[in-house]
Structures are given as C-alpha cells and as structure tokens.
Amino acid sequence: QVQLVESGGGLVQPGGSLRLSCAASGFTFSRSTMSWYRQAPGKERELVATIFSHYGTSFANTVKGRFTISRDNAKNTVYLQMNSLKPEDTAVYYCHAVQRNSWGQGTQVTVSS
Numbered sequence: 001q002v003q004l005v006e007s008g009g010g011l012v013q014p015g016g017s018l019r020l021s022c023a024a025s026g027f028t029f030s031r032s033t034m035s036w037y038r039q040a041p042g043k044e045r046e047l048v049a050t051i052f053s054h055y056g057t058s059f060a061n062t063v064k065g066r067f068t069i070s071r072d073n074a075k076n077t078v079y080l081q082m083n084s085l086k087p088e089d090t091a092v093y094y095c096h097a098v099q100r101n102s103w104g105q106g107t108q109v110t111v112s113s
Contacts, residue, residue: 002026002102004095009107012085016111020080022095022104030073033098036080038091038109045094049080063089085111 008020020036033052039045049069050058057069068081078095090111095104 002097002100004097004102004104006093006095006104006107009093009109011110011112013113014086014111016085017081017083018085018109020082020093020095020107020109022078022080024076024078024095024097027097027100027102029071029076032100034069034071034078035096035098036069036078037094037096038089039094039106040088040091043091048093050098051078082109085109087111 003025005023006020008018010018012018031053033050035050036048037045038048046060048060048063049067051069051071059067066084071078090109092106092108094106
C-alpha cells in the first residue's frame, strides 16, 4: 500500500532553515506528482509546493523565493528546503502523492524565538 513518511520538522528561530523529507513507497514514485501542504492551528490546509515528474515546480506566493522543492527518484524521496523561516510558517507539514491522493502523517514545524 501507499506509504508516505515525513521527517525533519522541529523548532527553529526566525530566519533559520529546515529541510523536510518525505519517503514514499507502494507506488511508482518517479511518475508521480508530489506536493507539500501545511496546516496551521485554526486554518485550512494549504498547498505550499509541488514538483512534477518532469521536475517542474510551483510554489505558493507566501513561500516563493524562500522554499525549494526537490526529488530524488533513486531514493523515492521528496524534499522541502525551507529558508528564511518566519513565525507564520509554523504549521504541520504534510506530504501528498497527488495521483494517488495519499497523505503522510505530517511533521510539525515551529518557528519561534
């Protein structure tokens, strides 16, 4: 079955960086569009970034220029590099396999001094 396992979350100060990873299994990862979403307390889940099978990417305006998304098909892993983090980036971050409509369990990112 499809499994998505996120890691890399934690507590970071404003202006800091984190890299999230999502290890995928149970489907043909290299052919799949992968996305990162986030959900802050009391808010709806929002799309952060997407990477397509052809390595094209797209980003929410709120993170453009600060976050990058990448994939390693040999490792069946998608990454979210987050730089210049702000308190408003605090949320649970979820990995999503788009064509399979499958979600990981989420990883908490807290940006605070």
